[in-house]
Amino acid sequence: MKKFLKQWVPSIAIGIILSLFIRSYVAEAMRVPTDSMVPTIKVDDRLLVEKMLWLTTLKHGDIVVFNPPVAGDEQKKYVKRLIGLPGDTIEINDGALFRNGEKIDEPYLKETMNYTYGPVTVPEDHYFFLGDNRNVSYDAHLWVTPFVAKDKLIGKVVADVNNLF
Numbered sequence: 001m002k003k004f005l006k007q008w009v010p011s012i013a014i015g016i017i018l019s020l021f022i023r024s025y026v027a028e029a030m031r032v033p034t035d036s037m038v039p040t041i042k043v044d045d046r047l048l049v050e051k052m053l054w055l056t057t058l059k060h061g062d063i064v065v066f067n068p069p070v071a072g073d074e075q076k077k078y079v080k081r082l083i084g085l086p087g088d089t090i091e092i093n094d095g096a097l098f099r100n101g102e103k104i105d106e107p108y109l110k111e112t113m114n115y116t117y118g119p120v121t122v123p124e125d126h127y128f129f130l131g132d133n134r135n136v137s138y139d140a141h142l143w144v145t146p147f148v149a150k151d152k153l154i155g156k157v158v159a160d161v162n163n164l165f
Contacts, residue, residue, distance in 0.1 A: 028155070030065060032079055036131035036138065037063070040108050041079065041160055049155035056156055058082055060099070063157040064129065069145040070138075077154060080139055081108075084128030091118035092141065097130075108132050117141045125150045 032045045040063070041047065049065050050056065058064065062082045067074055084090045084099065091098040095112035098104065098119075113134045122128045126147035131137025140146040 030077065030079075035136060036133050037079055037081070038133045038136075039110050040081075040132045041157075045160050047079065047157045048159040050158045051155035053153055053155060058085070058127070058153075058156065060085065060104075064127075065154040065157065066127075066129070066148050067152045067154065068143065069148055069152070070143055078129070078139075079157065080129035080131050080137070082127055083130045083140075084122040086122050086124045086126060088128065089119050089121045090128050091120075092116055093118075109134060111135060115141065120146060122147055127153070 028049050028051060030047050030049055032041050032043060032047060035043050047065075060082060063079060064082050065077050065079050068076065068078045070076075083097065089100050092113050093116050095114070096103050097106060097113070110133045115135070120128070126149055128140050128147060130139045130141060134141075140148075
């Protein structure tokens with residue numbers, strides 16, 4: 001028994017430490033509990049989220065996981081599409097998204113938006129997110145504070161595991 005413990009305990013401990021490190025700082029699998037990103041991501045889809053944001057440049061259209069600026073939900077993880085980068089002006093009018101005055105083609109939307117919003121300008125070190133299922137999604141257009149601080153970003157979705165196989 002002593003020999004067994006001496007051989008396996010260090011290996012198991014290293015495995016646990018590596019697993020926790022990778023999950024905390026490198027990548028993590030997450031499950032989507034809502035329909036806010038339908039049709040792109042469906043309820044209960046599993047996503048692979050890359051957490052090394054310092055190595056990544058976020059761009060319009062990226063799908064990102066973050067802690068929202070929503071009272072009572074600050075510790076929850078939301079999955080939404082990045083619509084506005086710092087300095088962008090966002091407006092929703094006539095069922096279309098306008099970024100910096102330019103109409104944006106969004107082929108991933110489930111349906112056209114049935115609301116108007118903005119214009120708002122995204123502050124420095126903040127981002128603006130909307131779900132793909134815009135008329136159902138609880139996202140920035142409904143939040144009291146519509147902007148997500150850079151330090152609240154968790155990671156960028158790199159794969160929908162359900163669509164890999």
